[in-house]
Amino acid sequence: MARIELTDIRKVYPGGVEAVKGVSLGIDDGEFVVLVGPSGCGKSTLLRMVAGLESITSGTIQIGERVVNELEPAERDIAMVFQNYALYPHMSVRQNLEYGLKNRKMPKPEIARRVDEAAGILEIAPLLARKPGQLSGGQRQRVAMGRAIVREPAAFLFDEPLSNLDAKLRVQMRAEIRRLQRRLATTSLYVTHDQLEAMTLADQLVVMNGGRIEQAGRPMDLYERPATLFVATFIGSPAMNLVPLDAAGGAGEGLVGLDGLPGGVSDGVVLGIRPEHMRLVEADAHEAGEFVADLTVTGVEVVGAESYVFGALAEKGPEIAVRVPGYSHLEPGTKVRAAGRLDAVHRFDGASGRRLD
Numbered sequence: 001m002a003r004i005e006l007t008d009i010r011k012v013y014p015g016g017v018e019a020v021k022g023v024s025l026g027i028d029d030g031e032f033v034v035l036v037g038p039s040g041c042g043k044s045t046l047l048r049m050v051a052g053l054e055s056i057t058s059g060t061i062q063i064g065e066r067v068v069n070e071l072e073p074a075e076r077d078i079a080m081v082f083q084n085y086a087l088y089p090h091m092s093v094r095q096n097l098e099y100g101l102k103n104r105k106m107p108k109p110e111i112a113r114r115v116d117e118a119a120g121i122l123e124i125a126p127l128l129a130r131k132p133g134q135l136s137g138g139q140r141q142r143v144a145m146g147r148a149i150v151r152e153p154a155a156f157l158f159d160e161p162l163s164n165l166d167a168k169l170r171v172q173m174r175a176e177i178r179r180l181q182r183r184l185a186t187t188s189l190y191v192t193h194d195q196l197e198a199m200t201l202a203d204q205l206v207v208m209n210g211g212r213i214e215q216a217g218r219p220m221d222l223y224e225r226p227a228t229l230f231v232a233t234f235i236g237s238p239a240m241n242l243v244p245l246d247a248a249g250g251a252g253e254g255l256v257g258l259d260g261l262p263g264g265v266s267d268g269v270v271l272g273i274r275p276e277h278m279r280l281v282e283a284d285a286h287e288a289g290e291f292v293a294d295l296t297v298t299g300v301e302v303v304g305a306e307s308y309v310f311g312a313l314a315e316k317g318p319e320i321a322v323r324v325p326g327y328s329h330l331e332p333g334t335k336v337r338a339a340g341r342l343d344a345v346h347r348f349d350g351a352s353g354r355r356l357d
């Protein structure tokens with residue numbers, strides 16, 4: 001068990017790419033922290049520095065009481081689970097689980113105890129005699145988890161461990177990893193570029209962009225109060241609707257009733273509202289505390305119990321998504337009116353991208 005503390009971590013690769021530009025982050029003992037962000041933002045680099053697989057250009061990494069900057073991976077008391085599982089194909093599942101422990105010259109009875117316990121937790125006991133090639137993708141993933149568990153490390157590090165699985169299995173394994181982590185209460189750092197996976201797994205969600213942390217906090221806090229335009233559009237699907245107000249301070253053609261907006265509307269402000277805080281209304285049927293947007297339908301996405309209606313605001317305006325219950329039959333080109341709650345509108349500074357209030 002351990003707390004992990006990253007202080008002002010930078011990574012410049014030979015050749016000059018600055019992949020991580022000063023990251024500070026605390027991971028509490030037993031906490032599940034998920035790093036999420038677009039491809040190339042530095043997630044794997046940061047994780048690999050914690051693991052000791054990549055040198056640190058500057059800053060300090062502390063695991064438990066120790067600064068581990070100069071320690072070899074094997075000395076850091078962490079276990080890593082990769083996307084490609086990295087199982088030894090010629091060894092049985094049992095041998096794969098035993099391998100790291102044997103290398104550490106652990107007594108045989110202790111090895112057997114740990115392997116049997118992990119196999120029990122992961123329900124892979126019937127598979128112990130098989131080779132990795134004789135397992136399904138999900139089973140292989142479980143064995144990879146098992147190999148991390150038997151080490152009883154101070155922390156687990158995961159780099160996109162589910163990205164090779166199909167969508168259904170991914171959801172299932174996601175839930176399993178969450179349950180397992182709760183049960184073992186092992187400090188965990190998990191990297192993914194899937195924002196839904198990140199939202200559902202994290203105690204603390206860390207959104208990275210261009211080698212920096214954009215925002216860190218509880219998933220719902222990021223969802224409800226994104227600190228930047230980047231976070232606003234990265235977390236949530238479909239993304240938050242954004243309407244940049246024009247230079248004249250106007251309210252964007254096609255939008256009516258923004259005068260009641262807390263904080264007001266002015267030059268260079270970008271308004272944001274999530275699709276679930278909007279609804280379709282009859283002409284003039286909106287209520288106090290709402291603004292309205294006149295849209296020309298561009299498309300409909302039916303998700304099952306609900307649909308998203310997409311429509312263009314004015315002639316060249318941005319596309320706005322509105323969540324509607326049930327099955328929407330609206331045809332492209334149809335004119336509709338949407339209403340949005342003024343108290344659900346976020347305001348951002350268009351130039352810096354920062355939240356205004």
Ligand SMILES: Nc1ncnc2c1ncn2[C@@H]1O[C@H](COP(=O)(O)OP(=O)(O)OP(=O)(O)O)[C@@H](O)[C@H]1O
Pocket residue numbers: 013014015017018019037038039040041042043044045046193
């Ligand atoms: N060994 C390396 N040498 C030089 N540059 C590298 C090296 N590894 C990664 N980079 C660069 O560092 C940046 C961050 O890469 P990293 O692999 O950490 O991104 P990532 O967030 O994990 O992306 P993905 O979601 O695609 O896995 C990228 O610009 C990448 O090209």
Ligand SMILES: [Mg+2]
Pocket residue numbers: 043044045
């Ligand atoms: Mg990566």
